[in-house]
Amino acid sequence: MPEGHSVHRIARQFDRNFVGRTVTASSPQGRFAEGAAVISGRTVTSVRAVGKQMFLEFDDDIWLRVHLGMYGAWDFAGEILVDPTIASANGRMGQTNQRGTTLEDEPILDSAGENSLTSIGAPRRTRVHVRMSEQTTGLPDEGAEWPPPIVGQVRLRLLTDVTCADLRGPTACELLTPDEVSAVIAKLGPDPLVDDVQEGEERFVSVVRRKPTSIALLLMDPSVVSGIGNVYRAELLFRARLNPHTPGRDVPEEVVRELWRDWVRLLSIGVETGQMMTMDGLGPDAYRKAMAHRDDRHWVYHRAGLPCRVCGTAIVVEELATRKLYWCPTCQA
Template structure:
């Protein structure tokens, strides 16, 4: 399932390439005909992500809410430009595996957000948990591929959505209700109020912290990868009740989530290992096996203590953790 960094990157793709343009909506698959008709021909005025959900606003006040779920993905094609938030990188001198700043990471393989979120003219860009550029389509707009729930088409760009858990049209009141139900997202609000909200909820709950981090009503955007990595980085047992955490531990979790989310949005990768040298950093960007502490490392020795990484199920998802470092 795409985690928070992917959805924020997709929302920024829409903000950069679709907002301000008149959009033609259709449902090639036929399952969203009525919803597409409600938005067809209107100008997109906003695009925002809250955790794992994305909201697209149109000039007549209606919104399109999309939750990709386990199988959803967007394809972009046409005159796609890089994420506008990365414009400052264009004027910087690039070098392989360079660190421009803590929140602006580049690599020689083009896996930073300037390249992986954008695409050259008339190429197709897949955006889900793994972002991959596929073959060039023949002409514009390209024919829909697969079961496209909804197509958003402007004069020069197109976005196709397939396999979402949710794809619905909402009015402003319904959008506000949907957003208010979600837990805080540090990319939308990294102030003390959002942090306090997270800390207060966590420290009241007898629920294991490994479950709380996956609850989108507690905190937005954390999925299976970030859950495992955040808990390892904090040295927390995933079975520890939320109310057993100290105030300092809960606040450190929130701040580390904000830190990792920012890196994920910038690089396009769930890079959770800090302090890497240039060679290790390059490997981490290229290979998932080299970018995580515990995720998908079951049976392998812990990178810190050598204990075999454990695998079990929690909240209907696989949980990876070190029984020694997280005792």
């Protein structure tokens, strides 16, 4: 499932490439035909990301809510203006996870799909054409078909004169009023990139410390905290050396606070690089290797049966509320 860092990166792409522009909207798949007809011909006026949900505002107070869920992704094609606040995986600015770059340094690309070459969201193979640079002008590459051909089940296509965004496989894609948007956001836990960080910490600590629910389940509850998915959940708990089955109310307050502060750090890294880098203190070679291969950048996630990087104990995996939970039974005893 795409986690919070991916959705914030998507929002920044929309801010750079769609806000202030009129779009033609369609639903090639047909499942969002009525909604697409409402927003087609309207101007995108703003975009917000909160946790795993994105809200795109159009004129006349019409909002599009998209929740990618397990399988959703946005594919971008055409001329893409890169958000200069987002770095590439090798630490340079301007490269996001679409194909193509004007950077001189060779970018680090992740074949596992977390930092997908052509889309943001769930990993998938795609054939859309993308050209990227920090400053691009004019129409897509000469000779490229425009608009790009429809590939697969596209729920929603948003098209400007030079940029195309295709949405596939979302859990939610719906139009809302401003009041409905406010109601959805009000139900979400704090997001470090949206809410005041200190206020968010207090909200998070207050909720966790009164819940009998296990901390592993609380971290995945969007009403408790926004944006944390299976990968970040496992890594945060290991970094805190915290048994995932500990009831929230039994976790020491300072540990809960450190969980929040660690989430603030890891989310920022994820947005900047496009990858869920959760290991610290790596040298240049180890860092490049970790950025290129998911198995080299996590402490416990996806490492069932492999030795713990700290103590050597085999990492275990178990089912918890239908999701896989990875942890070290020694370091997190």
